[in-house]
Amino acid sequence: MKRFELLANTMADEIRSGRRLVGSRMPSLRQITTQHGVSQSTVFRAYYLLEEWGLIRARERSGYYVAPGAALKQPLASNPPPALASARVEISDLVFSVLEAAKHPNVVPFGSAFPSPKLFPLQRLARSLAHSTRLISPWSTVVDLPPGNEQLRREISLRYMAMGIAQPMEELVVTNGALEALNLCLMAVTRPGDVVAIESPGFYAALQALERLDLRAVEIPVDPVSGLDLEALAHAFETQPIRACWFMTNFQNPTGTTMSQEKKKALVELLARHDVPLIEDDVYGELHHGAANPLPARVFDQKGLVMHCSSFSKTLAPGYRIGWVAAGRFAGKVQRLKLMTTLSASIPAQAGIADYLQHGGYDRHLRKLRGALRNQLDTMDAALHRWMPADSHWTRPSGGYFVWVRLPHHVDAMQLHRLAIENGISIAPGPIFSAQHAFRDHIRLNFGHPWDERTELAVKTLCSLIKLSSQ
Numbered sequence: 293m294k295r296f297e298l299l300a301n302t303m304a305d306e307i308r309s310g311r312r313l314v315g316s317r318m319p320s321l322r323q324i325t326t327q328h329g330v331s332q333s334t335v336f337r338a339y340y341l342l343e344e345w346g347l348i349r350a351r352e353r354s355g356y357y358v359a360p361g362a363a364l365k366q367p368l369a370s371n372p373p374p375a376l377a378s379a380r381v382e383i384s385d386l387v388f389s390v391l392e393a394a395k396h397p398n399v400v401p402f403g404s405a406f407p408s409p410k411l412f413p414l415q416r417l418a419r420s421l422a423h424s425t426r427l428i429s430p431w432s433t434v435v436d437l438p439p440g441n442e443q444l445r446r447e448i449s450l451r452y453m454a455m456g457i458a459q460p461m462e463e464l465v466v467t468n469g470a471l472e473a474l475n476l477c478l479m480a481v482t483r484p485g486d487v488v489a490i491e492s493p494g495f496y497a498a499l500q501a502l503e504r505l506d507l508r509a510v511e512i513p514v515d516p517v518s519g520l521d522l523e524a525l526a527h528a529f530e531t532q533p534i535r536a537c538w539f540m541t542n543f544q545n546p547t548g549t550t551m552s553q554e555k556k557k558a559l560v561e562l563l564a565r566h567d568v569p570l571i572e573d574d575v576y577g578e579l580h581h582g583a584a585n586p587l588p589a590r591v592f593d594q595k596g597l598v599m600h601c602s603s604f605s606k607t608l609a610p611g612y613r614i615g616w617v618a619a620g621r622f623a624g625k626v627q628r629l630k631l632m633t634t635l636s637a638s639i640p641a642q643a644g645i646a647d648y649l650q651h652g653g654y655d656r657h658l659r660k661l662r663g664a665l666r667n668q669l670d671t672m673d674a675a676l677h678r679w680m681p682a683d684s685h686w687t688r689p690s691g692g693y694f695v696w697v698r699l700p701h702h703v704d705a706m707q708l709h710r711l712a713i714e715n716g717i718s719i720a721p722g723p724i725f726s727a728q729h730a731f732r733d734h735i736r737l738n739f740g741h742p743w744d745e746r747t748e749l750a751v752k753t754l755c756s757l758i759k760l761s762s763q
Contacts, residue, residue: 296337318356343582346688350583378487378508381727383499394718400750403718407740421644438630440466441642447649463623470603470615477571477599480625486535493725509727519551543576546736547696548689560592570598580691581666596621612641672739679755693740699733700762
């Protein structure tokens, strides 16, 4: 373990044990440098880790402070490690039944995969759509075919540039949301029967994609604090004929964990040694709760192996279904697959979002959205501390809008899901995040909806159901 990681763990223990109080100011970089005999660079990297873990927050021109809810009642438990043998995936029926039960408008949507539409600038987007639609020429139906609207790809390329990534427009392919981008990437680098490394727990849509394409899954453990187990991945490369990896490096769904920059670099180097492509799902990267968004693994890619996928569905316009992939060496193949399958993403929606990015204040909206999500996390975290049984555990992510909860002993997530639905509450039970239907003692909760009396009552009711189920 490196010095900054050791230092971060030491300070994390002080915070979690309550020796550093919520809201108290952390020592300055100079104070820690003197106290521990390390460089300011080491301290800065340690503080960055603590911020990623959701334990501290930076205040402009004021330093770092212990974040609300940082002192956990008990240490967060790790997930059980799944087996590393490849297996066929059969998950769609289970996922469908869970999602179908949560569709009723009167259900409190803790099981939803989306933040509330109330958090998005829908009226401003509608004006951009109306304005851009008036300017669309008949030739747009041809010009905006894959790789997609040129102005939109230019705006996306500029956002990569702001992250320090030189991303050629020619490698960007606009898609019907990130999910299509991810599926196209999978189709570009695999054939039926191939083995794909996925996270466990991991995004259920990845499992559904593997099932649909007749691919085999090898599940790599994800720890709710430290993220993807690179040692397990390295072992899997030695024992399985892995053709591709599908990982979420920032604010992973469902755990909310973020891989450190050092770990992302090590991941890309490991993939390069084995010449295995990475499908990087980065739909939550812009939804950080700290001072800056964490960089994707794509930034370390020197061989064009990382296909970086994202969208505006989680940050701006869910209904517009506009995503993209920076496909590296696979851009041509992804573009051809796009033409062969769905032909084109919505041409008016592409033009509308391009207009909004150019004139609508996207970064200002993101700052407001991040603040709302951060406040909603604080409120949900406080409610869970108030009502959850003492032997339950949950994450406090530094971005995104999901909390991963480990239930008390003997509480079954699927049974709890059914009880919750009967009480007008949806949750996402752990088994839908595993090819083996594991994590029956886990649930995922969405805090991406504005807090009100109904939401608070739903949390209290859910905690009561958990207590009753544990008896």
